[in-house]
Amino acid sequence: VPQLLGAVAALALYAAGCYIAIVYLVGPVWPYLLVGAAGAGVLLVAAVLVAALLGVPRFAADPVRPAALADRLPATRTRFPRDPAWANYLFAQSRADLRAAAAGTAELVGRVWRAMVRGVRAEPMALVLWPVLLIPVIAAAGFTAAAALAGVLLYGLVAAVLAVAAVGWLAVVGALRGGDAGVRRLRRAKATCHHPGCNHRSTLPAFRCACGRVHHDIRPGLLGAAVRRCECGRLLPTTVLGAAATLTALCQACGRPLRPGAAVLTDVVLPVFGPASAGKTRLVLAGMVALSRHLGAVGGALDPVGAESKATFMDAGEVARPDGRTTKTDAGQHPAAITVRLALARRTALLHLFDAAGELYADREQSRELRFLDDTQGLVFVLDPFSIPAVADDLRGPLPDHLAAAQPAAEPPEDSYLITAQWLRDQGADLARLPLAVAVVKADLLLGLPPAAGLTADADSADVEAWLRAKHLDNMVDGAQRDFGAVRFHLVSSLDPGTDVAGLVGPTSPARPLLWLLGRSGVAVPEVVAG
Amino acid sequence: VKGVPPHYTAFRVLLAVVVVVALAVLVMVVAAEPVRMVVEELLGLRR
Numbered sequence: 001v002p003q004l005l006g007a008v009a010a011l012a013l014y015a016a017g018c019y020i021a022i023v024y025l026v027g028p029v030w031p032y033l034l035v036g037a038a039g040a041g042v043l044l045v046a047a048v049l050v051a052a053l054l055g056v057p058r059f060a061a062d063p064v065r066p067a068a069l070a071d072r073l074p075a076t077r078t079r080f081p082r083d084p085a086w087a088n089y090l091f092a093q094s095r096a097d098l099r100a101a102a103a104g105t106a107e108l109v110g111r112v113w114r115a116m117v118r119g120v121r122a123e124p125m126a127l128v129l130w131p132v133l134l135i136p137v138i139a140a141a142g143f144t145a146a147a148a149l150a151g152v153l154l155y156g157l158v159a160a161v162l163a164v165a166a167v168g169w170l171a172v173v174g175a176l177r178g179g180d181a182g183v184r185r186l187r188r189a190k191a192t193c194h195h196p197g198c199n200h201r202s203t204l205p206a207f208r209c210a211c212g213r214v215h216h217d218i219r220p221g222l223l224g225a226a227v228r229r230c231e232c233g234r235l236l237p238t239t240v241l242g243a244a245a246t247l248t249a250l251c252q253a254c255g256r257p258l259r260p261g262a263a264v265l266t267d268v269v270l271p272v273f274g275p276a277s278a279g280k281t282r283l284v285l286a287g288m289v290a291l292s293r294h295l296g297a298v299g300g301a302l303d304p305v306g307a308e309s310k311a312t313f314m315d316a317g318e319v320a321r322p323d324g325r326t327t328k329t330d331a332g333q334h335p336a337a338i339t340v341r342l343a344l345a346r347r348t349a350l351l352h353l354f355d356a357a358g359e360l361y362a363d364r365e366q367s368r369e370l371r372f373l374d375d376t377q378g379l380v381f382v383l384d385p386f387s388i389p390a391v392a393d394d395l396r397g398p399l400p401d402h403l404a405a406a407q408p409a410a411e412p413p414e415d416s417y418l419i420t421a422q423w424l425r426d427q428g429a430d431l432a433r434l435p436l437a438v439a440v441v442k443a444d445l446l447l448g449l450p451p452a453a454g455l456t457a458d459a460d461s462a463d464v465e466a467w468l469r470a471k472h473l474d475n476m477v478d479g480a481q482r483d484f485g486a487v488r489f490h491l492v493s494s495l496d497p498g499t500d501v502a503g504l505v506g507p508t509s510p511a512r513p514l515l516w517l518l519g520r521s522g523v524a525v526p527e528v529v530a531g
Numbered sequence: 532v533k534g535v536p537p538h539y540t541a542f543r544v545l546l547a548v549v550v551v552v553a554l555a556v557l558v559m560v561v562a563a564e565p566v567r568m569v570v571e572e573l574l575g576l577r578r
């Protein structure tokens with residue numbers, strides 16, 4: 001009984017001590033403790049955030065390098081990964097900075113709690129003085145709650161500032177991107193790969209930085225609005241219009257350099273098709289010379305672009321003479337484009353003329369190699385009148401020498417047309433939107449012969465069409481007019497450029513079909529000297 | 532860090548200024564008489 005009484009008395013004394021400690025120690029202190037701890041919590045959040053932003057080593061985030069952007073930004077919509085450039089601060093690094101600051105704050109708060117738990121574990125008997133221990137617990141709780149609340153407020157505020165900046169940024173990006181694309185669309189600009197076997201066409205080429213890194217999507221975006229910083233540190237323009245002026249444009253398909261002006265100048269692709277020995281190469285070469293003279297006469301200019309085109313243009317001057325010989329186009333090689341820059345008063349354009357060997361058009365398997373046919377502004381069909389059976393039959397008896405001198409194409413024009421037109425349809429080409437220029441060549445040999453009765457040098461499209469129908473090519477003419485959006489027939493002599501002393505093209509000039517197709521492609525060349 | 536675009540620093544300084552200003556505003560709001568009265572009432576410091 002005395003022991004029990006002693007225990008009860010001790011317990012009562014302990015309870016009284018606890019009560020006194022709570023009422024006279026904890027009670028008066030806790031409000032001030034709570035306010036002070038809360039203030040410390042708010043200050044901690046702000047200090048760590050500022051330290052992380054200002055790059056204090058312990059709290060600063062690692063820089064988000066271009067190589068790490070694949071994991072930090074949304075996937076690209078192309079088949080290429082993110083370009084090797086630094087992202088704008090708003091879209092990757094800002095999140096890394098905030099994450100690092102939040103982690104630093106949480107680590108410091110956790111350290112406070114861990115220190116208290118460690119102390120109690122070291123001295124468990126201290127729990128006996130639990131009313132006194134309430135003081136640090138209340139302080140830590142206030143500190144933690146205030147830090148959490150301040151974190152929500154301050155990080156929310158920073159996130160809101162970043163969001164507003166991102167919206168403004170994206171508006172600028174949209175305006176720049178829209179302006180860039182709009183100007184190029186108005187110009188009908190595209191990038192055509194002139195390299196044999198590729199001939200890929202797109203509105204957005206890749207660009208190579210001076211360091212050698214390739215940027216597949218240079219447009220304004222998450223990597224920069226007005227400029228972007230390549231991984232090497234160089235600043236690059238973001239618009240295609242700007243990039244084309246200072247960087248090397250590359251084909252997105254084969255990676256080889258494109259012609260200067262690709263994707264920013266009006267781009268016209270004109271394939272010339274027809275059977276072997278029809279006179280396609282001669283039409284292209286003489287047509288180029290004629291076009292050059294005509295442009296010079298009307299105040300414009302034509303310049304070949306690239307070493308191959310320059311060499312071809314030099315040869316064209318020799319070939320486009322009455323005694324000039326045309327070399328047979330090699331059917332074993334992929335055709336390369338002859339690119340010329342046309343400068344007119346209001347427009348500069350790149351014209352790509354594709355002259356493939358006639359054998360490639362002869363069957364559908366080989367036609368698959370002619371990828372430039374996929375996306376063209378129009379086509380020139382070269383029709384050798386001496387390969388028309390009705391014409392050949394008329395000449396074979398009385399005038400066989402004339403027929404032999406014309407070296408007629410082996411294949412009738414109808415067959416060649418039908419194979420190519422069918423192949424284009426198979427490829428999904430929208431022929432109904434394309435113009436077709438039918439060039440009835442070798443007019444210099446044809447005019448004056450009996451089969452050409454009624455046909456004159458100044459025959460217009462209707463006259464040539466009527467003559468072809470009279471030679472039993474109704475099916476081909478009807479088919480062409482049904483297949484294509486517009487068809488025009490030209491009587492052409494590729495013997496020489498067919499220009500007058502002023503340089504203006506005559507009625508049978510080989511430039512006539514090209515001029516008509518250029519006009520249909522938005523590059524109208526005046527037919528006469530202005531004024 | 533070498534190679535980091537300079538505009539990163541500009542954005543970071545801007546955000547740091549925003550945080551400091553927000554903190555100053557918070558202190559002013561808490562120290563204002565009506566707020567202080569409510570806090571003192573809640574904590575039982577007013578008698």
